[in-house]
Amino acid sequence: MLICLGPLPTLVISSANVVREVLQLQDHALANQPALAIPRWLLYGCTDIAFAPHGAYWRGVFKIAMPHLLSPTRVRAYRSMREEVAELVRKVEQQSQEGGGVVWSSELLSGFAKDVNGRIVLGVRASGRAGWHAKVGTLLD
Template sequence: MEPSSLSMPFCLALLFILLSLFCLTAMKKKPSSPKLPPGPPKLPIVGNLHQLTNHPHRALRDLALKHGSLMYLKLGQIPTLVVSSRSMAEALMKTHDYNFASRPSLTTGNHLLYNCTDIAFAPAGAYWRTIRKICVQELLSVKRVESFSAVREEEVGRLVRAVESSEGAIDLNKLFLSHTIDVICRVAFGRRYDEGGPSEVERLFRERTVLLGGFNFGDLFPSVEWLDLVSGLRRRMRRAFEEIDEFLEHVLEDHRGGTAETQNQRDLVDVLLQLQKDASLDLPLSDQNLKAVLTASSLSPSLSLSLFQISNRTVWWWEFETINSNSLKG
């Protein structure tokens, strides 16, 4: 057999050997993935979402009892670290606070909370520190909270009278929600907005709360976030934002024009408008910043799940306060 007839098989074999050596070398040089905390096995695409069931707090508790107080989950396409003990939460929130101080950029937060510039979802940085300082020293100081004690007492009296005057069954959930919104409106905006029937503000806040707590593809499956557009969720969020923004714009205009019912005391809008003129602030406040801070005043205080983000990882922090493992099973 002539040498020329062996050239092609020989070349193919040599090429295969060289490619094999190259692949082995590349695999050796590839950096090893970081060691992750223990966690339950994952399914393709959905990750561990199927294990949260209808009661995520119970599911997280049960998984933490099995895998430990520092647990790794995959929620859709999002790598997630679950912290479920006081000591571990303290280590993250205090010892490693700089690394875990930021929040995730959520789809609904970007659409409804002025690109996450409110106090709850603003990323850690100079702006968040300025807003936090304003909230602690001006809006939520002890003196400011005590100044609205008469408003709270009056609204509680209205709530009690509403219960006393009712002759049939009472929807306490609806009644308490209306009471909370009335207090918020009087403290933040200087007046109630329920004259003559159900409050339009209540409808707006309820819609926003539903959207903030609802499911959207973009937060868990970034590669298919366009499904939120197809499902109509983006359109619904845009419509809700436009209505809330229009309402807050009217509130600012009323206070600037002196037509708001302040009842001889300054509400939170008055305080923010005065701070907007303060040249000593670290960062200037735009009207959108004021609206973002005002939207934070109506967020539910019962939210017990805090969201944080470090670089490309989302951290869901759930602190279980020395709860008996059987106390939630009912």
């Protein structure tokens, strides 16, 4: 199915066989992202993993970086961040049910940032202690 999301035509694939075809056999056709000006300026000409064009350079950087990013030790270290993301998803679901589909994303993302920073810096959730959430908010503001 082809739909337009604003000015961009978007292909929606709903068949498992077609998804397999696209992701396994035709992935090279969809691997490159458009060349954006801001990543080109900020990321040294798009030489990072996220914005590098698919090819020999990208494969080399991927082979170097992935063992460091997805090693068992590193994945275990991300556990607290996964818990924070799960809590954010739970709050979005709760707000959408209570508010008739309306979600105040700025408040949720602000609280998420505070909780993540509290976990990184002190190892505790910012919203888990009385008064701590407001103090972190003051510091971040």
